[in-house]
Every structure is written in structure tokens, then in C-alpha cells.
Amino acid sequence: MAGAGGGGCPAGGNDLQWCFSQVKGAVDEDVAEADVISTVEFSHSGDLLATGDKGGRVVIFQREQENKSRPHSRGEYNVYSTFQSHEPEFDYLKSLEIEEKINKIRWLPQQSAAHFLLSTNDKTIKLWKISERDKRAEGYNLKDEDGRLRDPFRITALRVPILKPMDLMVEASPRRIFANAHTYHINSISVNSDHETYLSADDLRINLWHLEITDRSFNIVDIKPANMEELTEVITAAEFHPHQCNVLVYSSSKGTIRLCDMRSSALCDRHSKFFEEPEDPSSRSFFSEIISSVSDVKFSHSGRYMMTRDYLSVKVWDLNMESRPVETHQVHEYLRSKLCSLYENDCIFDKFECCWNGSDSAIMTGSYNNFFRMFDRTTWRDVTLEASRENSKPRASLKPRRVCAGGKRKKDEVSVDSLDFSKKILHTAWHPAENIIAVAATNNLYIFQDKAN
Amino acid sequence: MMLSKGLKRKREEEEEEEKEALAVDTWWLDPGHPAVAQAPPAVASSSLFDLSVLKLHHSLRQSEPDLRHLVLVVNTLRRIQASMAPTAALPPVPSPPTAPGIADNLLASSDAALSASMASLLEDLSHIEGLSQAPQPLVDEGPPGRPTGGAPPSLGALDLLGPATGCLLDDGLEGLFEDIDTSMYDSELWAPASEGHKSSPEDGPGKEEAPELDEAELDYLMDVLVGTQALERPPGPGR
Numbered sequence: 067m068a069g070a071g072g073g074g075c076p077a078g079g080n081d082l083q084w085c086f087s088q089v090k091g092a093v094d095e096d097v098a099e100a101d102v103i104s105t106v107e108f109s110h111s112g113d114l115l116a117t118g119d120k121g122g123r124v125v126i127f128q129r130e131q132e133n134k135s136r137p138h139s140r141g142e143y144n145v146y147s148t149f150q151s152h153e154p155e156f157d158y159l160k161s162l163e164i165e166e167k168i169n170k171i172r173w174l175p176q177q178s179a180a181h182f183l184l185s186t187n188d189k190t191i192k193l194w195k196i197s198e199r200d201k202r203a204e205g206y207n208l209k210d211e212d213g214r215l216r217d218p219f220r221i222t223a224l225r226v227p228i229l230k231p232m233d234l235m236v237e238a239s240p241r242r243i244f245a246n247a248h249t250y251h252i253n254s255i256s257v258n259s260d261h262e263t264y265l266s267a268d269d270l271r272i273n274l275w276h277l278e279i280t281d282r283s284f285n286i287v288d289i290k291p292a293n294m295e296e297l298t299e300v301i302t303a304a305e306f307h308p309h310q311c312n313v314l315v316y317s318s319s320k321g322t323i324r325l326c327d328m329r330s331s332a333l334c335d336r337h338s339k340f341f342e343e344p345e346d347p348s349s350r351s352f353f354s355e356i357i358s359s360v361s362d363v364k365f366s367h368s369g370r371y372m373m374t375r376d377y378l379s380v381k382v383w384d385l386n387m388e389s390r391p392v393e394t395h396q397v398h399e400y401l402r403s404k405l406c407s408l409y410e411n412d413c414i415f416d417k418f419e420c421c422w423n424g425s426d427s428a429i430m431t432g433s434y435n436n437f438f439r440m441f442d443r444t445t446w447r448d449v450t451l452e453a454s455r456e457n458s459k460p461r462a463s464l465k466p467r468r469v470c471a472g473g474k475r476k477k478d479e480v481s482v483d484s485l486d487f488s489k490k491i492l493h494t495a496w497h498p499a500e501n502i503i504a505v506a507a508t509n510n511l512y513i514f515q516d517k518a519n
Numbered sequence: 520m521m522l523s524k525g526l527k528r529k530r531e532e533e534e535e536e537e538k539e540a541l542a543v544d545t546w547w548l549d550p551g552h553p554a555v556a557q558a559p560p561a562v563a564s565s566s567l568f569d570l571s572v573l574k575l576h577h578s579l580r581q582s583e584p585d586l587r588h589l590v591l592v593v594n595t596l597r598r599i600q601a602s603m604a605p606t607a608a609l610p611p612v613p614s615p616p617t618a619p620g621i622a623d624n625l626l627a628s629s630d631a632a633l634s635a636s637m638a639s640l641l642e643d644l645s646h647i648e649g650l651s652q653a654p655q656p657l658v659d660e661g662p663p664g665r666p667t668g669g670a671p672p673s674l675g676a677l678d679l680l681g682p683a684t685g686c687l688l689d690d691g692l693e694g695l696f697e698d699i700d701t702s703m704y705d706s707e708l709w710a711p712a713s714e715g716h717k718s719s720p721e722d723g724p725g726k727e728e729a730p731e732l733d734e735a736e737l738d739y740l741m742d743v744l745v746g747t748q749a750l751e752r753p754p755g756p757g758r
Contacts, residue, residue, distance in 0.1 A: 251583075
């Protein structure tokens with residue numbers, strides 16, 4: 067596609083003019099629980115964009131090839147495939163229903179014409195193959211055109227079947243099902259750079275799988291205490307290093323990140339590096355631990371840095387420095403004085419994700435009121451934008467939003483007390499090479515592009 | 520009894536939560552309130568404590584509690600409790616409590632008792648989790664790492680809960696607490712479930728009660744905690 071970033075991918079958040087491109091999903095005020103989007107992920111090329119929802123469905127969008135006859139489509143994403151990935155299950159032993167909600171989707175790097183992705187709910191990971199069929203064979207020797215078997219004795223001549231075009235059909239088929247390895251709820255999956263293995267993490271354990279083997283996996287991290295009464299910390303996210311296939315990180319509910327090297331020990335219960343920022347005594351409160359809980363951890367594409375998201379901020383860490391992050395970006399500091407209320411209504415437990423742009427020069431994360439934030443790491447500027455149907459005219463520029471924390475509210479500012487906390491942007495994704503972003507707002511998927519794109 | 524509008528509910532009730540914007544005029548936002556103040560508050564109010572107990576209670580009522588939520592609430596509750604001024608130990612009063620009454624009694628219990636109760640709740644969680652170790656993946660000797668899955672943590676628990684598992688979970692909170700209550704007395708003496716539950720001297724209000732948060736349930740919760748105190752259970756980790 068024209069205009070791929072290349073070496074000169076422009077710096078992220080603010081030198082760009084973000085414009086509305088598309089929105090997917092129902093307009094209805096009444097949102098069906100099953101339609102709530104629970105994960106968003108671009109493929110490695112960016113040509114495909116996958117979403118998972120609470121109803122266990124996966125919808126894949128494909129970017130249209132730009133073509134002269136439809137200049138306005140300009141690389142639009144349209145539905146490519148929809149399939150039911152997970153169904154609700156009932157665990158008879160525990161008398162529990164296992165939710166079909168898709169917690170994460172991760173694409174495998176493309177190695178053939180078909181596309182592969184991993185999708186997971188709380189307990190089971192599935193490998194899906196998405197392939198196209200646009201030809202069919204005609205002229206079989208042993209079958210009639212309608213499929214009936216021909217009597218072999220009546221065949222007097224042989225012919226070579228020929229391939230004839232047919233309407234494009236996209237098929238999704240489950241190729242592997244990786245089940246029964248997690249007692250607790252899976253929160254992360256991550257494909258290794260060796261393209262052969264991947265990890266899955268739940269609250270207390272991380273398992274390593276081979277993509278070809280479903281009947282066994284290896285436990286590489288286990289933080290379950292011998293006595294559950296001593297449980298004070300859980301695993302919240304985990305990821306493999308983008309280049310070093312022996313390195314992984316996992317974050318905890320206490321705001322710490324551990325980096326493990328699988329070469330040093332088969333069991334990575336002991337970390338190689340331990341990242342934690344000392345608590346600021348002046349801002350300590352009863353909620354300090356909750357707001358320090360890391361909800362997402364992502365390596366930069368370069369592999370030199372990693373980013374963590376806690377309740378109020380995003381932090382960038384240099385992998386060579388464990389004592390503190392190299393950057394801290396405030397997402398919605400105005401919420402610090404409202405923590406009590408947010409604890410009461412459980413919003414303080416919301417898990418926001420974060421993502422890097424292709425060149426690692428900018429980062430993005432979501433907030434409340436359908437706001438999302440972008441931080442440019444080179445200019446150190448940030449911007450707040452809103453995903454809303456009101457700004458949804460094609461190619462309309464997004465206007466930066468401002469939140470008034472207190473005092474006199476200026477025109478165009480939104481006061482903290484009028485923020486809608488039911489409109490949370492937990493899941494966002496950035497195209498791997500271009501300035502195109504996908505933002506999930508409850509049951510709607512917004513796609514924004516840079517004007518220059 | 521105040522039930523905070525924002526507490527997590529079962530899935531079918533989830534649509535009702537968090538529709539409203541952040542309430543402005545709740546007393547939580549009172550800047551004079553110790554829990555809200557910017558400076559590290561010396562003492563939390565008993566209401567924050569109550570709220571946390573309610574959250575813990577509610578979290579445990581889920582058929583499969585969110586472990587992260589549970590752990591964070593428990594840790595916060597411990598912090599709050601630790602900051603509260605210790606009062607003289609009161610004699611256990613298993614009378615129908617009002618919210619302040621519970622708080623007083625809980626305050627009166629030692630930190631060890633509360634920890635022990637929460638610990639038992641978590642331990643019980645572990646037993647329940649252990650029950651669902653489905654057919655295990657094959658064990659492999661060579662490659663690194665541990666093959667996943669072990670046996671459930673305690674076959675004894677499996678025996679006990681056995682056919683009663685359904686009952687345990689049907690009862691919701693009562694069943695859960697009855698089990699915990701038992702574990703505090705003597706785990707080796709668990710007899711195979713005759714009627715499905717080990718009865719305890721402080722049998723709760725009974726299984727017949729609807730699993731709604733009401734005073735009878737809080738009464739039972741308090742009984743469990745206060746009963747612990749009366750037994751002089753040795754505090755500390757690892758029993």
C-alpha cells in the first residue's frame with residue numbers, strides 16, 4: 067500500500083493530524099454485553115485487524131488495496147472473516163461457567179498464503195487458520211460434478227481436473243486447541259520470536275507451549291505460594307522479548323516487573339531482572355498498591371525498552387535500568403483525588419492496555435469518557451482525543467480534548483465530574499508501520515488515520 | 520445495609536453497574552475525609568473498612584473469584600486495618616450487628632484472626648481450584664520446565680467436598696463459610712460429608728436463606744471471625 071512508513075516514519079502523537087476514518091459496530095444505545103470488544107490486534111503487516119468480543123467471536127478486517135477506481139476508500143478496513151472462536155463452557159466439577167470472552171488475540175508472523183492467529187479465553191487457547199479459497203477444481207475423474215461417485219467401470223478416458231475461479235471464500239478453521247493447562251484465568255499470550263513457541267500466563271503461572279503440540283506444555287513460572295493464605299501478589303501480564311527468544315517479562319499486581327531468561331534456568335521462578343519504582347511517600351494512600359498494579363506490559367519494537375501501564379500512568383523502562391523508569395507519562399492524574407470513589411465503584415480495578423507506534427517514537431493508551439491519550443516521546447508532547455460518533459464525519463480532524471481538574475472550567479474543557487466512567491477505552495492498537503490506530507470503545511471499533519496517510 | 524452501587528455483581532446483573540458518571544456529592548469526596556485526603560491518612564474511617572469487607576465478601580461470593588481483585592482488596596483491607604487504632608479486646612458479642620457493630624467487633628479481633636480468616640478463605644479457594652485439575656497433559660522428562668498440572672493440592676479436600684461440591688456452590692456463601700469454619704477447628708478431623716457439610720458449633724443462619732447480602736449473613740460472617748478469636752487460634756503464617 068502506498069505511503070508505507072519506511073525509514074522515515076514520522077514521529078507519533080502530535081505533529082500528526084488525526085482524522086476519523088471508520089467506525090464499526092452498532093449505533094444502538096443499548097449495548098449487548100456479548101458485543102463488547104475485549105481485544106484488538108493488528109497483524110504483523112497491518113493488513114489485517116482482528117477484534118475479539120465478550121461473546122467469543124472474532125472479527126477480522128482487511129485493508130482494501132488502494133485502487134484508482136475507488137480513490138475514497140483509501141485503505142479502508144472491511145470485514146474479511148467472522149467466526150465463533152470460543153463458546154461458553156460449563157465446568158461440571160466446579161459447577162462453574164467458563165466465559166467465552168476473548169481475552170487476547172495474537173497473530174503469528176505470516177509464513178504462507180494463510181494467516182494464523184491465537185485467541186484465548188480464560189482457560190483455552192486456540193490456533194486459528196484463516197485461508198482464502200478463490201478457486202475450485204472441476205473435472206474429477208471419479209466424481210460427477212454434483213459429487214456423486216462415478217462407476218469406475220464406466221470410465222473410459224482420463225482427464226486432468228482444471229481449476230476454475232469462484233467467489234472468494236474466507237475460511238477460519240481451528241487447527242490446534244491448547245486446553246487444560248490453566249487453573250486460573252489466562253490474562254496474556256505471547257508468540258515467541260522463534261515462531262515455534264508461545265507463552266500463556268494466568269494469575270499465578272506462565273506456561274510455554276510449542277505451536278504444534280497441544281497435549282503438553284511446560285510451566286516456566288509459578289508464583290503460587292505453598293499456602294494460599296500467603297498469596298499477596300498475582301501475575302497481571304506477560305510477554306516475550308521481540309528478538310531474544312529466551313527472554314520474557316511478566317508484571318504483577320504490586321507494580322513490579324520481572325524479566326526472566328530461560329537459558330539461566332528451566333524454571334524461571336527466579337528473575338534475572340527486577341523492575342520496580344520506589345513508592346513516592348508523599349502520594350501514598352490506602353490505594354497505592356491498587357493503582358500501582360500493572361495492567362499491561364509491552365516491549366518496544368526495538369526490544370530496548372518496555373512500557374507498563376498502571377492505573378494513572380504509563381511508564382517506559384530501559385531494560386538496562388531496574389531502579390526506575392526512564393519516562394513516566396500521566397494519563398489522567400486528575401483522578402488521583404477521586405480514588406476513593408473509583409474504589410467504591412470498582413473503576414480503580416479497570417485494566418487499561420497500551421501500545422507503541424511502529425517506530426517506538428510514540429505511545430498510546432486509553433482513559434474514560436471514550437478519551438484516549440497519545441504521548442510523543444521525542445517532542446514530549448501529549449494529546450487527548452475522543453472516540454465518539456459525533457466526530458465521525460469522514461476524514462474529519464479530531465479536536466484535542468481537555469479535562470478541567472478543578473477551578474474554573476474553560477470553554478471546551480470537560481470537567482472531571484462530568485466524565486462518563488462507563489465509557490472506558492481499555493483496548494487500542496497501532497498499525498505496525500503506518501499512522502493508523504484502532505480504538506475499541508465498548509462495542510464500537512474506531513479507526514483513525516493521520517491526514518497525511 | 521448499604522450496598523455500594525458499584526460493587527461487582529454476577530454477570531447477568533452487570534449491565535446495571537457503572538452507568539452513572541462519577542458521583543460528585545458522596546461523602547467519599549469530602550476533602551476532610553481521612554481516606555480522601557492527599558496526605559497519607561493516619562487512620563481510615565470504619566466506613567472504608569466496611570466497604571472493603573463488603574468487597575471481599577462480594578468477591579468471594581463469585582463462583583470463580585477474580586484473583587487479582589481479591590488479592591488487591593485483601594491487601595488494601597489489611598492496610599486499612601493496620602492503620603486503625605487498636606481498641607481493647609471486647610468479649611465476642613454474636614448479636615445481630617449493625618454495620619458499626621461489625622466494624623467494632625472486627626476491630627476488636629486481633630489482626631491475626633482477620634488474617635487467618637482471610638487466609639482460610641483463600642486456602643479454600645485453592646482447594647476449589649484444585650478440584651478442577653482436568654486430565655493432565657503428558658509428563659515429559661527431557662525438555663526444560665515443569666510439565667504442567669499437578670494433582671489437586673489436597674485429596675482430603677476432594678474427599679470432603681466430593682458429592683457435596685454441588686451443594687457447596689449452590690449454597691453460595693453459607694456453604695463456603697461453613698467449610699472455612701470447619702477448617703479452623705481441625706482439618707484432620709473432617710469426616711466424609713454425611714449430609715454434605717461438616718456442621719459447626721456455630722452453624723450459620725442455614726442454607727435455606729437466599730444468598731442475598733443481609734444482616735443475617737453479616738451476622739454469620741461476624742460469628743466466623745469472632746468465633747476464631749474465641750478459639751485462640753495461633754496466629755502467624757503456616758499452620
